[in-house]
Amino acid sequence: MxxxxxxxxxxxxxxxxxxxxxxxxxxxxxxxxxRSFQIFQFPANKIPTIDGNSDDWKIVPKNYAVGMDQLWDDSGKQPKADPKNLDVSVKVGWVKGLNRLYFLYEAYDNYWDFSQPGLHNDTFELIVDADQSGGPFIDRFHPNPSLTNTMDAYFSYHGVHAQNYHIFTPAVDKDWTMVWGSQPWIKNLPYANASYHYDFKPGQAGKLTLEFWITPFDYAGNDPSRAIESILKENRNIGLCWAIIDYDDVNKTENNGFWNLSKEHKMYGNASYSLPFKLMPLEKQFKKEIEAKWDFKVVNMTKREVAFIDESEGEISTWNWDFGDGTTSTQQNPTHQYKEAGKYVVILKILGPKGTSQLSKVWDVAVK
Missing domain, CATH: 1.20.5 (Single alpha-helices involved in coiled-coils or other helix-helix interfaces)
Known part of the structure; x- marks a missing residue:
């Protein structure tokens, strides 16, 4: 018992x-x-110029900046952040209609280590998983043990559904970033661009400004002709993460800190440890109080049937469509059947408490 x-x-x-x-x-x-973060939407007439000058980013509110207070040194070498040793701020932006992510990386370091040609270099390591598919994405983490650390996995798997950019800060006598995978083409135009500004030499203290943009991919293999860009849409989240690898002595092989945005060290090869970043709408000061916008879709070309889609912004009371063939509609999203083939000038007029707005499109709508 x-x-x-x-x-x-x-x-x-x-x-x-x-x-x-x-x-x-x-x-x-x-x-x-x-935790979640925000990605600033740049107006189409204020897209940042990639020149290493941060003036274009002055319109970005301070709450978009991700600083050292969000990072932790998971190497255990630095118990807390010390701005006299390393101080970093990152802002992320996007432009509606472009599948690009813009970055402003500003950093002060008391010892910039970048004199060697290899990986021993102060680094901004960026992880992008734009469709939030998650999961491991480097060859050493392949779920099939027979493919772990193999060249087959490197070419077919490594960096394919999520990407790792090992960005050198600064890059001297080397490319601006190492893409950790079999798709180095993604770091060049027309998929990416970068520029630096700094005035220090190796071993000195100082401030660095890095401006760059990249194109995220849902699928990016060794062959660019098969690549699938990630489609960036307003109010959606994407997966992002980064770490700052700080070297403070050219004679030491180990870094002096691995400052990670994620709580998991292996975020560099597992997209499940990325964090949600929301693609924000335009800030209020950049929006018109009322603005007519519209699109269309040909529903049936044989019947010349076209669906019109209102995408206007602001408080709207009435819609008035002119289909360009002598007929009109006051519906918000009308469907119209054209009697004859042709190219038409279609006009949408809207009215609201804040005023009126009109948008015409010349010959966008064509039926046969």
Whole structure:
């Protein structure tokens, strides 16, 4: 009887330990997921020029900046951030209609280490998983053990559904970034561009400004003709993460800190540890109080049937469509059937408490 009681308590103790472990693991995972960030939408007439000058970014509110207060040194070498040692700010932007992510990286370092030709270089390591597919994406993390650390996995898997940019800060006598995967073409125009501004030499202190943009991909293999760009849409989240690798002595092989935005060190090869960044709408000061916008889709070319889609912004009371063939509609999203083939000038007029707006498109709508 006594042995049965002992067995029962041992079983309950093990259950409790398992429960505690699960709670701790869950706490770590939840800690990874409880933060989110924003990506600033640049107006189409204020797209940043990639010249290493941060003036274009003055319109970005301060709340978009991600600083050292969001990073932690998961190497354990630096117990807390010290702005006299390293101070970093990152802003991310986008432009509606372009599948590009713009970055402003500003950093002060008390010792800039960039004199060697290899990976021993102060680095901004960026992870992009724009469709939030998640999961491991480098060859050493391949779920099939027979493919782990193989060239087959490198070419077919590494960096394909998420990308890792190992950006040198600064890059001297080397390309601006190493793309960790078999798709180095993504770091060049027309897929990316970068520019620096700094006035220090190796081993000196100073401030660096790095401006760049990249194109995220849902699929990016060795062959660019098969690549699929990520489609960036307003109010959607994408997966991003980064780390700052800080070297402070050219004679030391190890870094002086791995400042990670993620709570998980292996974020560099597992997109599940990225963080949600929201593609924000235009800030209020860049919006018109009322603006007519519209698009269309040919529903049936044989019947010359066209669906018109209102995309106007602002508070709207009435819509007035002129289809260019002598007919009109006051519906918000009308469908119209043209009697004759032709190219038409279509006009949308809207009215609201803040005024009126009109948009015409010349010969966009054509039916045969």
């Amino acid at each position: 006594i042995s049965k009681i002992k067995s029962f308590f041992n079983f309950k103790t093990k259950q409790s330990l398992v429960l505690v472990l699960l709670v701790l693991i869950g706490t770590k995972i939840n800690a990874q997921d409880n």
